[in-house]
Amino acid sequence: MSKKTSTKGTLKGKPKLTSFQEKKPLTPYQGKDPCFGWFLCTKCNKSWSSAYSWANTHQQCKSCLGNIYPYMQKKLEKGQGKATKTPHPMDLCGKCKTLGFNCQNSPKNRT
Numbered sequence: 142m143s144k145k146t147s148t149k150g151t152l153k154g155k156p157k158l159t160s161f162q163e164k165k166p167l168t169p170y171q172g173k174d175p176c177f178g179w180f181l182c183t184k185c186n187k188s189w190s191s192a193y194s195w196a197n198t199h200q201q202c203k204s205c206l207g208n209i210y211p212y213m214q215k216k217l218e219k220g221q222g223k224a225t226k227t228p229h230p231m232d233l234c235g236k237c238k239t240l241g242f243n244c245q246n247s248p249k250n251r252t
């Protein structure tokens with residue numbers, strides 16, 4: 142008498158294919174209004190802050206001109222943005238480039 146033990150290897154687990162990529166927010170803040178943003182270019186180890194940073198909008202690093210998204214954002218208090226002494230770097234701000242003018246002068250989005 143022979144005992145036959147057959148072990149059939151069943152391959153489980155199909156490779157999951159995701160045809161679409163989940164949209165990840167590029168910035169911590171996801172709103173319509175501009176806010177204070179802190180940026181860090183890991184390439185140049187350069188950090189800066191901007192009184193006008195927008196949701197899902199990058200600013201360029203002054204040194205390497207890489208597109209940097211803010212790692213931290215904070216909502217502006219009323220009138221805080223225009224009270225800052227440092228001029229807004231229009232040529233480095235992605236929002237300004239999209240708008241074609243200084244984003245500080247952009248009217249609030251109305252629905």
Ligand SMILES: [Zn+2]
Pocket residue numbers: 182183184185186187202203204205206207
């Ligand atoms: Zn850089």
Ligand SMILES: [Zn+2]
Pocket residue numbers: 193229230231234235236237238243244245
């Ligand atoms: Zn701007």
